[in-house]
Amino acid sequence: MKKVELLAPAKDLNKALIALRYGADAVYVGGLEYSLRSRASNFSLQDIKTLVDFAHYYRKKVYVTVNMVFHDDDLKGIEDYIKTLEMMRVDALIIESLALMALIKKIAPKLECHLSTQLSTTNSLACEELTKWGADRIVLAREVDMLSIEVIAQRVKVPLEVFIHGGMCANYSGRCTLSNRMTNRDANRGGCAHSCRWNYDVYKGKERVSLKELPFTMSSFDLRATPFIERMIKAGVASLKIEGRMKSDHYIAQVTRTYRKMIDEVEMGNHLDESRIAYYNSELDKAENRPSSTGFLALEKTSELFGAKQSFVKHEYVAMVKDFDLSCGYALVEVRNKFAKGDVLEVFGPDLNNERFVVEKMYDEDGQEIEVANRPKALLKIKLPFLVKPYYMMRKVF
Ligand code: SF4
Known part of the structure; x- marks a missing residue:
C-alpha cells in the first residue's frame, strides 16, 4: 500500500508549525496576495521561507495557494511572485487556472502544479487531459462520491488529492457569486463572506413567506470523511486534505492528530471498524463547533446537508x-x-x-x-x- 499524504491548512506560521508537529506530512498556505484566503492570510514571503526550511528539515512539504480567479489587474507582479516561491523551494502551487499553469511551467519549472478543487474535476477524462497539459496533481471536486473516487484512482496515473474534513460550499467550490452580491466581496478573489451561512427571511414581494423553519439558511454541514479514510487509502489516493485555513490552533492540532492516527492505523494493517470510527469521531467532536456529515462521499441527499444551525462546544x-x-x-x-x-x-x-x-x-x-x-x-x-x-x-x- 502506497503511503498517503496528510495535508493540513494553516493561516499563519505558528499554525503551520502546529500542523506539522501534530502529524501533517504537508501544509498548504496562502500568501498575502493571489490566494482565496488572502484576506485572512498572515504569511509574508519571509514566513513562507521559514516554513519551507522547517518543513524540509523534517522531510515535509509546503504548498502555496495561488488560486484566486485572476482578472487582468490581479496579474501585476505574478511572475516575480512565482519565481520567488520557486527560489524558496516551495514544493507546489495550488492553482485554478490553466493559463497560470502554462506560465509556471515556463518560468518556474521546478514548481509542481496542483490543480485546485475550483476546477471541479469530477471524472477520469478530465484528469487525463489536465495531466497532458502539465498537472502534477489534481484535487478532486468535493462533489465526487467515494465509488467515483475509486474508479478515477484506478483509471488515472496522476496523483489525486481528496478533501476529507472541513467546510463545504453551498455551491460547487469556487463557482459562487453569493458573497459578491451580498457584500461586494468576491469569493473567487479571496473575499468570501460566507453569505451562505447567514440566516435569511424569505419574502414574496413584500410579504414574508411562512416557512416551516425560519430563518432559512443555505449553510452546509461540514465534511467529515472518517468512514471513508480506509477506502481512500486503499484506492491509492495520494493526499488527504483537511480544510480550514481560518481555524484555531486547537482545531488544527486536534483534527490533524486524529486523521494522523487513523492513517497510521490503516497503514499498519488495521481495519477501521465502526467502534474505531466512533472513537475518532468523538476525538474530532472536541475540535468542532458545527454539525458535520460525510458530504457527497456517501451519495447522501444534498437536502440533508443544508441547514447547519446548531453549534456545540464540548x-x-x-x-x-x-x-x-x-x-x-x-x-x-x-x-x-x-x-x-x-x-x-x-x-x-x-x-x-x-x-x-x-x-x-x-x-x-x-x-x-x-x-x-x-x-x-x-x-x-x-x-x-x-x-x-x-x-x-x-x-x-x-
Ligand atoms: S458564500 Fe458560501 S457557497 Fe459561496 S463561496 Fe462562500 S462558502 Fe462557498
Whole structure:
C-alpha cells in the first residue's frame, strides 16, 4: 500500500508549525496576495521561507495557494511572485487556472502544479487531459462520491488529492457569486463572506413567506470523511486534505492528530471498524463547533446537508504548554481562555493521548498564587502530575 499524504491548512506560521508537529506530512498556505484566503492570510514571503526550511528539515512539504480567479489587474507582479516561491523551494502551487499553469511551467519549472478543487474535476477524462497539459496533481471536486473516487484512482496515473474534513460550499467550490452580491466581496478573489451561512427571511414581494423553519439558511454541514479514510487509502489516493485555513490552533492540532492516527492505523494493517470510527469521531467532536456529515462521499441527499444551525462546544482550548520543569513538576503555559482552580483539564500532544488532571496550584509571572486564569497570552506555572512538552495543549472538559 502506497503511503498517503496528510495535508493540513494553516493561516499563519505558528499554525503551520502546529500542523506539522501534530502529524501533517504537508501544509498548504496562502500568501498575502493571489490566494482565496488572502484576506485572512498572515504569511509574508519571509514566513513562507521559514516554513519551507522547517518543513524540509523534517522531510515535509509546503504548498502555496495561488488560486484566486485572476482578472487582468490581479496579474501585476505574478511572475516575480512565482519565481520567488520557486527560489524558496516551495514544493507546489495550488492553482485554478490553466493559463497560470502554462506560465509556471515556463518560468518556474521546478514548481509542481496542483490543480485546485475550483476546477471541479469530477471524472477520469478530465484528469487525463489536465495531466497532458502539465498537472502534477489534481484535487478532486468535493462533489465526487467515494465509488467515483475509486474508479478515477484506478483509471488515472496522476496523483489525486481528496478533501476529507472541513467546510463545504453551498455551491460547487469556487463557482459562487453569493458573497459578491451580498457584500461586494468576491469569493473567487479571496473575499468570501460566507453569505451562505447567514440566516435569511424569505419574502414574496413584500410579504414574508411562512416557512416551516425560519430563518432559512443555505449553510452546509461540514465534511467529515472518517468512514471513508480506509477506502481512500486503499484506492491509492495520494493526499488527504483537511480544510480550514481560518481555524484555531486547537482545531488544527486536534483534527490533524486524529486523521494522523487513523492513517497510521490503516497503514499498519488495521481495519477501521465502526467502534474505531466512533472513537475518532468523538476525538474530532472536541475540535468542532458545527454539525458535520460525510458530504457527497456517501451519495447522501444534498437536502440533508443544508441547514447547519446548531453549534456545540464540548471542550474549550485554554492553554498551550511552553515548557516543563522536570525537577518540580510545573509546566509553564500560555493562557488562551479562562480556567480556574478545580477545573478538569485534558492535555494532549503529538505523542500524548488525552491525560486529565485537576488544576490544584497555579502561579502568575510574579510568582503569586492565583485562583483564576483569565488573561489571554499570560504566562502561568501549573502543577502537573505527569510530564508535558512544548506545544502540548490543554482544554477544559465540560
Ligand atoms: S458564500 Fe458560501 S457557497 Fe459561496 S463561496 Fe462562500 S462558502 Fe462557498
